Amino acid sequence: MKTQIISVDNLSTKAEGYTQAVSLLKAGETVAFPTETVYGLGADATNEEAVSKIFEAKGRPQDNPLIVHIGEKVEIEAFTMNIPQLAKDCMDAFWPGPLTLVLPLKPNTLAKNVSAGLDSVGVRMPEHPVALELLRRLKLPVAAPSANRSGKPSPTKAAHVFHDLNGKIPFIVDGGATGIGLESTVLDVTSKVPTILRPGGITKEMLEKVIGQVNESKPTDQAEAPRAPGMKYAHYAPNAPVYLIGNSKEAVQNAIEKIHKNLQKVAIIAREQFSNVEADYFFSLGKENQLEDAAHLLYEALRSCDETDADLVLVPVFSKEGVGTAIMNRLEKAANGNWFDK
Ligand code: TXA
Ligand code: MG
Numbered sequence: 001m002k003t004q005i006i007s008v009d010n011l012s013t014k015a016e017g018y019t020q021a022v023s024l025l026k027a028g029e030t031v032a033f034p035t036e037t038v039y040g041l042g043a044d045a046t047n048e049e050a051v052s053k054i055f056e057a058k059g060r061p062q063d064n065p066l067i068v069h070i071g072e073k074v075e076i077e078a079f080t081m082n083i084p085q086l087a088k089d090c091m092d093a094f095w096p097g098p099l100t101l102v103l104p105l106k107p108n109t110l111a112k113n114v115s116a117g118l119d120s121v122g123v124r125m126p127e128h129p130v131a132l133e134l135l136r137r138l139k140l141p142v143a144a145p146s147a148n149r150s151g152k153p154s155p156t157k158a159a160h161v162f163h164d165l166n167g168k169i170p171f172i173v174d175g176g177a178t179g180i181g182l183e184s185t186v187l188d189v190t191s192k193v194p195t196i197l198r199p200g201g202i203t204k205e206m207l208e209k210v211i212g213q214v215n216e217s218k219p220t221d222q223a224e225a226p227r228a229p230g231m232k233y234a235h236y237a238p239n240a241p242v243y244l245i246g247n248s249k250e251a252v253q254n255a256i257e258k259i260h261k262n263l264q265k266v267a268i269i270a271r272e273q274f275s276n277v278e279a280d281y282f283f284s285l286g287k288e289n290q291l292e293d294a295a296h297l298l299y300e301a302l303r304s305c306d307e308t309d310a311d312l313v314l315v316p317v318f319s320k321e322g323v324g325t326a327i328m329n330r331l332e333k334a335a336n337g338n339w340f341d342k
Helices: 011-026 048-058 073-078 085-094 129-138 158-165 204-211 249-261 291-305 324-334
Strands: 004-007 031-033 040-044 067-069 099-104 120-124 171-174 185-188 195-198 242-245 266-270 281-284 312-316
Touching: 004 011, 004 158, 011 031, 011 040, 011 129, 011 171, 031 129, 031 158, 040 048, 040 067, 085 099, 085 204, 158 171, 158 291, 242 249, 242 324, 249 266, 249 312, 266 291, 281 291, 291 324
Parallel strands: 004 171, 031 171, 067 120, 099 185, 242 312, 266 281, 266 312
Antiparallel strands: 031 040, 099 120, 185 195
16 A cells, blocks of 8 residues: 655645545545644544554554544534533533543444443544644544554654554645644543543643542552553553663763663663763753653654664653653653663
């Protein structure tokens, strides 16, 4: 299969980009498109065969449900039911935006493989103008996970999608780099106390201002089966192993010396205050205290490590405050729990 990329930022190809994307989606094909978080790989959520093409292209485990994207809030009525008031309050406060709500699924509405057999469905209304335009032209709910090969960092540029899925999908709508750079916050509102299953750009503090107490599910809490099935798989990992390390220049410099003594090469992914350590490769996460920049740059930095011959990747940790919680959640997964020297 040939994978075509068309820019909708370019006036001369914009109309064609949307028309082709809509007709492919209507015909049961997959299309990658930008959202304000990361690029998604979409298919008609009411078409089981179309949705199965997403799992195939990504190499995604079948038990990992997909998020359904809508262009207008009223669309949720077609496939959800018994929506709690606090979910409605969240929609009013954060939609369109990077918040996925896990709601009770109305039986026999969406394709079965969208929700992986659960009686709930994750839904969000994205804020990106290209995603909204596409959804509003299509007028169908679109199931869309991140448009990467399963296990790899999510794509924040059309080129990342092409790298991972070239030859596996027919079409990429190129709308430039995404904004936030980390996937949406997933909030389960079917439990007694709403629970964050995956942290993201909409933080616990922001949610609690609107709906009161919110719990956080700890992915490390083995006693409880992971509620967001996707969180149990290895994720966001470059080819070389990732190690977390304390947020100290001295610790990083000592680690580099140790690694070099073993005749190995090391890539550092860190904020600019680390830029003058003697690593073989350095990928910046922006200025200290600019957490939004770090979120925006993280996945591209992880991908860039695959273009080097580094034997390992070191990442100084962030404090788990605000968006730092989401950044550390992704880093802990990328590192699969590995700490340097621990
Ligand atoms: O920002 C985003 O959310 C991006 C863009 C494309 O919208 N999408 C995305 O999708 O990150 P994906 O499939 O990579 O992640 C979906 C996450 C997984 O961890 C999945 O297990 C969880 O949401 N999820 C989806 N439906 C669920 C449900 N009914 N119950 C619990 N978790 C659910
Ligand atoms: Mg994903």
